[in-house]
Amino acid sequence: MKYAQKNTTVIKTMDILNLFMDHIKMSLPELGLYTQIPRTSLLRMLTSLVEMGFLHRDASGNYELGLTFLHFGQLVAERMDIRNIALPVMHRLQQEADEAVNLAINDGNEAIYVEKINTSHQVKVYTRIGRRAPLYGGACPRILLAFMPHDEREKYIEETELISYAAGTILNKxxxxxxxxxxxxxxxxxxxxxxxxxxxAVAAPIYNRRGQVIASLSLAGLTERFKGERLQFLIELVMTAAREISSRLGWRV
Structure with missing residues (x-):
């Protein structure tokens, strides 16, 4: 593997972690032998990896992968699975509402749309898979912001400049x-x-088995179709669909 113009510390860290693909546990001398990193530098890197939870040092002084990888692994699997789990429900929701259906997840300080089903209407709302949106703008992204832990949500609001995208964008914090x-x-x-x-748009949260909001599901269309009794009908549809997807992910009320 070529690492041209990459940070050397990151490369060395990756070299250390890659060793645990083939070894369950390794001692400091073994790691030094495989990596050829000077002992003092290696110990400093290992100490940092243990402090961050990427490695665990047992009572015998041997190193193994830490629980942080379990967390990341579950998160990646969850995000990959959610599209497959949600898609049948999304198809049914689109048929019931005859509006575009979107699925979004949080990616840093933005929402990213990971799945979409178009409406049959001739005039459509533009959203594509991979599109990003600010967490404060629109029903689908705002679900992700609303159900963040309070401290994270406040940090985002304090640090984010609210920019106008359209006539109804919320600009006051x-x-x-x-x-x-x-x-x-x-x-x-x-x-x-x-x-x-x-x-x-109308949107509802999708929960994982631990009761955490990991995605949002929305219906989107022209404003003229999102009024009065029909708006309430669409809200009920999207909430029911989001609960079903959550249930399939293991969420229990």
Whole structure:
């Protein structure tokens, strides 16, 4: 494998971790033999990896992979599985609502759309798989922000500049905070002209087996179709579908 122009510390760290693909446990001398990293530097790197949870040092002084990898592994598997689990429900939801259906997850400080089913309507709301959106804008991203741990949510709000994307984008941070509290209270989010003028969306959270919100499911379309009794009908549809996907992921109320 070529590592041209890569950070040498990162490369050495990866060399250490790669050894545990073939070895369950390794001693300091063994790691030094395989990596050829000077003992002092190697010990410093191993100590840092233990402190961060990437490695564990047992009572005998041997090293093994830490629980952090278990967490990351579960997260990656969860995110890969959710598309396959959600897709049949999304197809049914699209047929029931005849609106576009979107599935989004949190990726850093943005929402990323990982699955989409288009509506049969001639005029469609533009969203593509892989599209990113600010967490404060639109019903689907806002679900991810609303159900973040409080400290993370506040940090995001404090550090994020609210930029206008359309006529209805929330630009006041206190208004955003109030909206997030309401989303958590009712269990869904509604947006009108926040990321694109004359478009609306309704969204609901998807939970994993530990009760954590890991994705959001939404219906999106032209605002003229998201009003009155039909809006309430769409809210009920998306909440029911999100609960079904959550249940298939192991969530229990």
């Amino acid at each position: 206190e208004d955003l905070r109030r909206e997030l509290v309401e989303v958590c209270r009712v269990g869904y989010s509604v947006s009108h002209s926040e990321l694109q003028d004359f478009t609306s």
